[in-house]
Amino acid sequence: MVVIGAGNGGLTAACRLAQKGIKTLLLERHNIPGGCATSFIRGRFEFEVALHQLSGLGSKDKPGPLRYVLDQLGVTDRVEWVEMQNLYRLVVPGQLDITLPADREALLAALQARFPAEKDNITAFFDLVYKLCIEFFSTMRDPEPSPEKYPTYFKYALTNTQEILDEYFTDPLLKLSVAVYWGYTGVPPAKLPFMDLAILLFAYIELKPYHIKGGSQALSTAILEKFYEAGGEARFNCGASKILVENGCITGVVTEHGETINTKYVVSNASTLSVYTELIDPEHVPEEQLKILGGSTVGPSAVTLFIGLDCEPAEVGIYETTNFLGTTSDINRVFSSCKKVDVEDDYILLSCYNVSDPDFSPPGTCQVVIVDLKYGEPWLEIPPHQYYEKKYEVADKLLDKVEQHFPGFREHIEEIEVATPLTHARYLATPGGAIYGFDQFAKDSNMFISPRSPIKGLYFAGAWAGMGGFQPTLSSGVAAARQVIKAMQSEAEVGA
Numbered sequence: 001m002v003v004i005g006a007g008n009g010g011l012t013a014a015c016r017l018a019q020k021g022i023k024t025l026l027l028e029r030h031n032i033p034g035g036c037a038t039s040f041i042r043g044r045f046e047f048e049v050a051l052h053q054l055s056g057l058g059s060k061d062k063p064g065p066l067r068y069v070l071d072q073l074g075v076t077d078r079v080e081w082v083e084m085q086n087l088y089r090l091v092v093p094g095q096l097d098i099t100l101p102a103d104r105e106a107l108l109a110a111l112q113a114r115f116p117a118e119k120d121n122i123t124a125f126f127d128l129v130y131k132l133c134i135e136f137f138s139t140m141r142d143p144e145p146s147p148e149k150y151p152t153y154f155k156y157a158l159t160n161t162q163e164i165l166d167e168y169f170t171d172p173l174l175k176l177s178v179a180v181y182w183g184y185t186g187v188p189p190a191k192l193p194f195m196d197l198a199i200l201l202f203a204y205i206e207l208k209p210y211h212i213k214g215g216s217q218a219l220s221t222a223i224l225e226k227f228y229e230a231g232g233e234a235r236f237n238c239g240a241s242k243i244l245v246e247n248g249c250i251t252g253v254v255t256e257h258g259e260t261i262n263t264k265y266v267v268s269n270a271s272t273l274s275v276y277t278e279l280i281d282p283e284h285v286p287e288e289q290l291k292i293l294g295g296s297t298v299g300p301s302a303v304t305l306f307i308g309l310d311c312e313p314a315e316v317g318i319y320e321t322t323n324f325l326g327t328t329s330d331i332n333r334v335f336s337s338c339k340k341v342d343v344e345d346d347y348i349l350l351s352c353y354n355v356s357d358p359d360f361s362p363p364g365t366c367q368v369v370i371v372d373l374k375y376g377e378p379w380l381e382i383p384p385h386q387y388y389e390k391k392y393e394v395a396d397k398l399l400d401k402v403e404q405h406f407p408g409f410r411e412h413i414e415e416i417e418v419a420t421p422l423t424h425a426r427y428l429a430t431p432g433g434a435i436y437g438f439d440q441f442a443k444d445s446n447m448f449i450s451p452r453s454p455i456k457g458l459y460f461a462g463a464w465a466g467m468g469g470f471q472p473t474l475s476s477g478v479a480a481a482r483q484v485i486k487a488m489q490s491e492a493e494v495g496a
């Protein structure tokens with residue numbers, strides 16, 4: 001059994017398979033595990049690459065679905081979790097400055113204090129969010145779900161978020177305040193299924209947002225260690241360059257060093273695009289699969305600034321871990337800007353991990369990561385000789401934005417590293433540096449996509465096989481492993 005890629009999905013798939021006694025080889029082209037879930041060092045700072053707010057974990061007393069997945073793998077207690085008290089602070093200069101606690105009552109109170117004219121609608125909106133999520137969880141356990149049993153779910157799950165926001169609220173700033181998590185999916189409210197926003201809100205309020213001591217690298221390393229303990233073998237600096245197929249069945253994998261590994265089963269954490277257009281020879285790729293891929297579009301990447309400050313967060317006025325810093329309440333304008341290199345209309349996510357975990361960086365310092373969601377395409381059009389100039393010009397403009405909110409910020413910068421969509425593409429090997437896989441439209445979600453390929457023995461785990469983000473990708477690996485084990489069992493039964 002070969003797993004290609006040691007991102008979240010690949011790691012959990014490999015770990016589960018090895019724990020089930022299946023001889024598993026994990027191939028990773030990079031030199032460390034994690035994919036997005038990793039860190040790198042500059043000066044005295046170890047920078048978190050991707051994790052801002054982990055969803056779905058919950059506490060020991062109130063476990064969420066991700067905790068079950070990590071418990072199954074035996075890694076929950078190998079990692080120290082840091083619970084965040086608030087969902088986020090959202091600022092639109094001169095118009096809005098609101099902090100939403102990760103608690104239903106307190107969150108309602110904060111919103112109702114700022115938007116008193118829409119008090120009842122705020123209550124009604126969150127009643128809908130909760131009802132929808134509770135019905136959704138029930139449908140998953142019900143072999144015969146029907147509109148009669150789950151009217152809210154059937155009515156609203158696929159309705160776009162904008163319709164619901166317009167139905168419930170009038171003030172655009174209120175709509176923004178409850179929908180700012182659209183950025184965690186990369187899909188603006190006009191196209192985002194309301195179910196996706198409802199689940200994000202429900203999960204973060206009920207199960208709280210988390211971070212990890214030592215960053216997401218600590219989780220990736222813990223899963224890898226469990227994989228080794230179960231007898232798994234991993235090779236780093238060892239990408240897969242070919243997946244071999246004969247008569248519609250997997251027969252092996254060729255590494256970038258030219259070694260052929262015979263296997264009937266592959267789980268790919270590499271994107272479906274690269275599997276079907278680069279790793280498998282064209283004559284073995286089912287026509288139908290290419291049509292499906294043709295109907296999907298590559299999702300956004302990001303410009304990311306990793307910054308080490310030589311001071312505590314409070315010294316520059318940072319009091320929240322998660323800050324969304326906006327320019328306008330018009331999300332559609334913000335989303336259009338994701339498709340440009342220019343950053344003028346963008347709102348940014350600024351995370352300062354030390355607010356929740358004072359030990360996140362050396363004493364007297366703090367770590368700040370700024371994420372500006374951007375598609376890869378406009379960056380790919382920049383001529384190579386202009387790339388560095390553009391990259392630092394954009395970083396400079398983003399720092400100007402930060403400086404407006406936190407005067408004196410620039411003076412305290414001790415380390416800074418800038419990543420563009422091209423940087424993410426280089427390290428992740430994803431098309432356009434995409435961080436959530438395909439654009440997360442409903443048709444590309446795991447409601448409609450199977451982690452299994454029409455090629456026998458080929459399975460997918462990770463963002464391209466459903467949804468992006470930590471929780472979905474970590475869970476997807478375990479789901480893919482389950483499918484492989486089932487297929488192996490039925491093959492053994494047929495052979496018996």
Ligand SMILES: Cc1cc2nc3c(=O)[nH]c(=O)nc-3n(C[C@H](O)[C@H](O)[C@H](O)COP(=O)(O)OP(=O)(O)OC[C@H]3O[C@@H](n4cnc5c(N)ncnc54)[C@H](O)[C@@H]3O)c2cc1C
Binds near residue numbers: 241304424427435461
């Ligand atoms: C800046 C940033 C901020 C983010 N913020 C959040 C957040 O706050 N919350 C959240 O939930 N999510 C966040 N995400 C998204 C989340 O990190 C990703 O969606 C998720 O980690 C992707 O996991 P994956 O399983 O798809 O694998 P990936 O992380 O894409 O890893 C795939 C792995 O496969 C390897 N690979 C590819 N091709 C080959 C090959 N041919 N052979 C061998 N190996 C190969 C790659 O090197 C890589 O290691 C963020 C991401 C980024 C980059």
